[in-house]
Amino acid sequence: MNAVISGQAGVAVLVDGMKLASIHAGSHGEVIDRRPQEVRFLLNDALDLEFLENIGPDEASRRLETATAKYDALHLALILLDEELSSDTRQTAAQELEELLGEGQEVADFPARVLFSRPFPRGADPAGARACCTVQTPRVRGLIENLVELQPVISEVFQAWQQIQVDVFGSKEDRIQVLATAVKEGIFRDFVLLRAADSTAEAFRALALLKPSFVAIKKHRLIIRKWLSALQVRNRDRGLVRPPTYASRMSVPVKDDNSVLRILCLADQHEANLASDLERAIRLFDLRTEVEVFASRDATLKSLRQAILETNFDVLHFSGHGAFDVSADKPVLFIDSDDGAILPLRSADLVRALDVSSAPRLIVLQACASVGKSSFEPFSQMARALAQQGIPAVLAVQSFVASGVTRIAFAHFYRLLAAGYSIVDSMTPAVETIKRMELTSHANLDWVTPVLFMRTARGELKKERWDGPDRSGRPRRSIRWLGFRRKR
């Protein structure tokens, strides 16, 4: 079955051969049979049509709710900014927008992706919008403050876009199409953030090239070049981040046949492209980097077990959600069960599934950026528990930054690991990457919070032997905190 989804119209049209049906936002997935002549009325004049192939009604319904929430979030942000509306209306918009911004990264990102794409129009009242925010709406206040702070940069990036000649795109229609793709993929937002952080051209290119639908555009490299040229982005640094000086002094080991770093990615459906994005990001740095990234067939324990049996992985990279099992007072990660339900996974279950003797030497637990800071606690607790049970090194990370930036940071981390640098030495420039690429005004948030537990002496993944658990069951290396906070 295929589907056409519009968040603007709040409708998903399902096409199964000659049969047509629709699902409406807020209808809890109820499927209504339709005739062909009804379809255009259902979608009306919506401009945000999304075409999906081989999709079931449940998934279509879920995608519809997300698409609708994205559209609603943008609409609410515009209401909040509208000077002609009453304070009561704008306050309600702020409250409802706050709820949506907490729903998930995809929804939370969307208003920023659009609003960062052009300067405020006449009639926008950011000061009034800010005044309508309260302590109950911190995310909305953050969004408005970022928009206000970055207006000059937004204007600069927009003007630079305007300077790209139409013939670069092909035609006016092509230009509109590319613009829509760039906005939808968050390229304007990312460029504004990079510009604000005075990043190099490589950083701009790297981020743009991580966006699949933008890369699918025929002249995307030329467009980026013209855009950056109009922006007069500095080009002097080669490479995003240089390894730290102490690491540079270390001798990089000569690789043998076993020196390929193999990473297995286990991600929930929100991060379905994790492995391919990581792979692409790593290749952006260096095509010769000996890293192989694998995606688990699905996020189930069974697939994980099978993958571990088939291949000798160095790293297991988990990205998803976690929580505390209150009844057992233990942290759990959530993975999919074989029957499609969500399964809480304790550290002991994971260690059993991996088998310590053949387990990857490093487990990375990446908390979904949409969870709050307090929800990161299960990840750090889980990291400790896994290390206690014999996993050589466990790194728990949460970053409150755009997923593209996180990917680049991880790509840099893995590339350095593969080159023989220690975990700590690889982590430092990765965090630096985020610091350089990200916005400088995420109020009250850490840039990135890595917590590392190690049983090895130096954490050099490819070189060191590691010791088994000591009698106390504690990791030999004490906990390393690398809390990188922004300067206030």
Add this chain to the structure above:
Amino acid sequence: MRCPHCGLPGLFPNVRAAQAEPERQALDRRYEDALAAAGIRGARGAVEAFEAAARSSKAVAARSMRELDRLSESDKELFPSYYGMLKGQVRMPHGNEWDILRGIADDALFPGYKEEIRFAALSLDGVGLTRYGECSFVLRESMIAHRATVYEENSTLSMKRHAYEAPPGHRATWEDRAKLCVAKTAGDIQAETGAELFPKLLLDQGATSREDRFVEVHVWGPMTIRSVERVVVGTLRRQAFRKALRDRLAGFDAVLEETR
């Protein structure tokens, strides 16, 4: 429209067509016949009650929520006619048989001025033909009465059925709309037909556009949000959407009404 001989402004051509003597006489005949028939079957009282209701009927144009957003932004935003949208390259033809049927019907019914006609439907409860849009714009009578006419049914289908020659007595001026409603509907009204059924007798949404039953309204010339007195919408997803629309419409002296 100006007289080609003296240059004086002319009447609205759709109104002039409905005011033509043969049209009036034919309509009067149909109306009288309908009343007489109702009297014979003892339904005269119910038909007269329906006529009174029809006298207060409103012209309602159905549009999408996106159009409501646009139109409520400013009184410089216009209700485009179908042909205006095609000409302005803001929409494409449907690409089906309706394009052909509609083009021929409109040329016959509105010779030389089809680009100026905006369509609506008569409604007693403020809800229009929602298949054309979930928002019903109830048009302000003082803004349209002098330039609106009504037609028996979906003009595209009717004109095809009548070999593209509008049958006399099937159109009326705005002030005579109740007569046309009676002429068309009286046969369906029985002595026991209550007022609660009148809205559905006047406008009944069918399973397809061909099965819709309504009295079509033709308004000559431009309209803005100031031509609207009320907008009826289904339940809005967010409270802020409701409040924002209410604020914007209040700026133009129009009200927002939600249906369940």
